[in-house]
Amino acid sequence: MPPMRRVSLTAALLAGTAGSAAFGQETNNAPEGSLLSATVSERVTADSNYRLDDPSPGTSYYADTRLSLGYSNNTPTSTFELGLDTGLRALWEAEKSFDFTVASPTSANLGYTNEWADGLFDATLRYRQRNVDTTEFIFDENNPDSLQQLQGNTREMRYDANIGVVFGTSTPSSYGLRFLATKFDYSDDNTNQTPRTTVEGQGTWTLQLNPVLSSVVFADVLRYDADNTESTSLNTDEITAGLAYQPNDYLTVQGSAGYAVRKREDDIPGDGRQTTQDNSGATLRGDFTYTTESLTFLGNARLTNAAPETQLSGGLRAVYALPRGQLTGRVFQNYTSTDTGGQEAQVTGVGIGLVHDINAVSSIGLDVNYAVQSDVYTDNPGPDIHRTNFTATYSHDLTNAISADVGYRFRNREEDPDNATSNAVFFQIGRTFQTTP
Numbered sequence: 001m002p003p004m005r006r007v008s009l010t011a012a013l014l015a016g017t018a019g020s021a022a023f024g025q026e027t028n029n030a031p032e033g034s035l036l037s038a039t040v041s042e043r044v045t046a047d048s049n050y051r052l053d054d055p056s057p058g059t060s061y062y063a064d065t066r067l068s069l070g071y072s073n074n075t076p077t078s079t080f081e082l083g084l085d086t087g088l089r090a091l092w093e094a095e096k097s098f099d100f101t102v103a104s105p106t107s108a109n110l111g112y113t114n115e116w117a118d119g120l121f122d123a124t125l126r127y128r129q130r131n132v133d134t135t136e137f138i139f140d141e142n143n144p145d146s147l148q149q150l151q152g153n154t155r156e157m158r159y160d161a162n163i164g165v166v167f168g169t170s171t172p173s174s175y176g177l178r179f180l181a182t183k184f185d186y187s188d189d190n191t192n193q194t195p196r197t198t199v200e201g202q203g204t205w206t207l208q209l210n211p212v213l214s215s216v217v218f219a220d221v222l223r224y225d226a227d228n229t230e231s232t233s234l235n236t237d238e239i240t241a242g243l244a245y246q247p248n249d250y251l252t253v254q255g256s257a258g259y260a261v262r263k264r265e266d267d268i269p270g271d272g273r274q275t276t277q278d279n280s281g282a283t284l285r286g287d288f289t290y291t292t293e294s295l296t297f298l299g300n301a302r303l304t305n306a307a308p309e310t311q312l313s314g315g316l317r318a319v320y321a322l323p324r325g326q327l328t329g330r331v332f333q334n335y336t337s338t339d340t341g342g343q344e345a346q347v348t349g350v351g352i353g354l355v356h357d358i359n360a361v362s363s364i365g366l367d368v369n370y371a372v373q374s375d376v377y378t379d380n381p382g383p384d385i386h387r388t389n390f391t392a393t394y395s396h397d398l399t400n401a402i403s404a405d406v407g408y409r410f411r412n413r414e415e416d417p418d419n420a421t422s423n424a425v426f427f428q429i430g431r432t433f434q435t436t437p
Contacts, residue, residue: 032074034437039068041430043405049422050093052413056420058094064103065090066430081111102155105130119167126160147347147373147385147413155187172208177201195227196337206244214244216256218285226337230266234344236306237261240285253288260306277377281305294321308377311335325356325363335376343382347373361397366390383416404429 043064050060066087073080087103106129113122132154161181168174180200186193203219217239224234242256264277287300301314315332331350337343351369358364368390375381393407404427411422 032076034073035071035434036437037068037070037432037434039066039430039432041066041068041428043426043428045424045426047422047424049411049420052411052420052422054418054420056094056422060094061092063090064088066103077116078114079112081109083110084108101131102129104155118170119165120169121165123163124161126158128158128160130156130158132156147371147387154193157185157187159183159185174206176204176206178203194337196225198222198224198337212245212247214246215241216244216254217241218256218258224337230268232264232266234264235262238283238304238306240283242285250292251288251290253286255286256284258283258285260304262306277308279306279308295319322356325354328353336373343378344376345373346376347371363395365393365395386412386414388412398429401433402429402431 041064043066045062045064047060047062048058049056050062064087066085069084071080071082085108086106089101089103091099091101093099108127110125111123113120115121159182161179163180164176164178166174166176178201180202181198183195183197185195200220200222202221205217206214208214218241220236220238222234222236224232226232238258238260240256240258242254244252244254246252259280260283261280262277263275263279265273266276268274268276281304283302283304283306285300285302288298290297296319297317299314299316301312303310303312305311313332313334315330315334318329320327329352333346333348336345336347349369349371351367353365353367355365356363368388370386370388372387373385388411390410391407392409393405395403395405397403406427407425409422409424409426411424413420
């Protein structure tokens with residue numbers, strides 16, 4: 001059994017490449033049976049600019065004592081996974097007194113898939129809590145985090161749900177339904193922090209026309225509500241139809257065209273509830289998957305003029321297996337709501353990750369990502385926000401259960417006129433316990 005260190009590092013580098021579950025995805029190929037694991041770790045960090053302030057107040061030191069718990073159960077037709085990652089941070093922050101805080105981020109997740117002769121069900125539930133003024137940008141091309149940075153000790157709570165079912169997988173005509181939801185909330189009741197909720201429903205009908213060609217009809221309904229001064233709501237309805245081409249087990253290409261309607265409403269002082277944006281127009285969609293034993297390559301794109309300006313969103317993700325490691329890459333452009341005021345923004349990002357096994361007990365990991373956020377659909381846009389993160393890690397297995405990491409992390413955040421940079425070094429040691437209940 002490979003040490004937990006190798007698994008954890010690879011998972012961290014791939015965290016931004018996992019998209020929402022696709023209709024008709026296969027169940028996990030993990031070995032059958034149950035596995036219970038626990039990892040206890042201690043990480044010590046010296047950071048030249050803990051909160052990415054401009055100018056930096058000086059070097060901060062902190063120690064994270066973390067506990068990660070995981071449980072999985074696999075059968076030939078189903079998988080069940082449960083995880084928790086939390087801890088306590090002892091913080092000696094520059095120009096401040098010693099303090100204890102909850103480690104950032106703290107997360108929990110639950111996943112389940114079940115496949116039967118003529119269908120598939122999958123569900124993923126996630127919870128994440130983080131300190132928004134110290135954390136690095138976390139890649140999520142489907143629903144990217146805002147790059148805005150709040151002040152104080154505000155903690156952000158994020159809740160995600162992704163639930164889908166497909167019927168008729170063994171017949172020429174199949175149907176899929178999917179529910180997605182994301183909610184952001186904050187520990188402080190402050191007008192500069194905007195709780196917000198996005199709920200989305202999707203439906204797909206696929207009809208196989210011949211062994212390699214299928215018709216696809218896709219419907220999407222999205223509802224967004226922000227708890228800001230204007231009580232902003234955004235509704236988007238879309239339907240498209242097209243073709244999917246699958247010449248072999250490795251490649252699938254799909255394209256479709258359709259129509260979308262987008263409406264935004266706000267509370268206007270003195271005038272009450274008003275429709276502030278009302279747009280409709282054509283939508284084009286395309287996606288592809290290419291999967292072999294050594295390469296996974298996925299891409300999707302959406303172009304629509306059902307917005308105040310023509311909107312292009314999508315992403316590319318790739319995972320390539322090397323002789324002694326793995327190379328990952330991702331690039332995306334999507335739209336999100338910001339932390340303050342519910343303003344809409346475009347977030348564009350790119351990232352590359354590499355894991356290389358030096359020998360049977362040691363490896364190196366490199367991960368770099370860059371993202372830029374720009375306000376859209378407003379007469380008074382704020383300055384663009386640029387975020388850059390780079391991490392280099394050397395990992396070594398001291399025993400089959402104990403591993404150690406040493407590394408360097410660089411962070412930069414630029415929002416005119418501020419330009420903040422952080423350099424940090426860290427050392428971590430952890431022990432993993434595994435058992436089969």
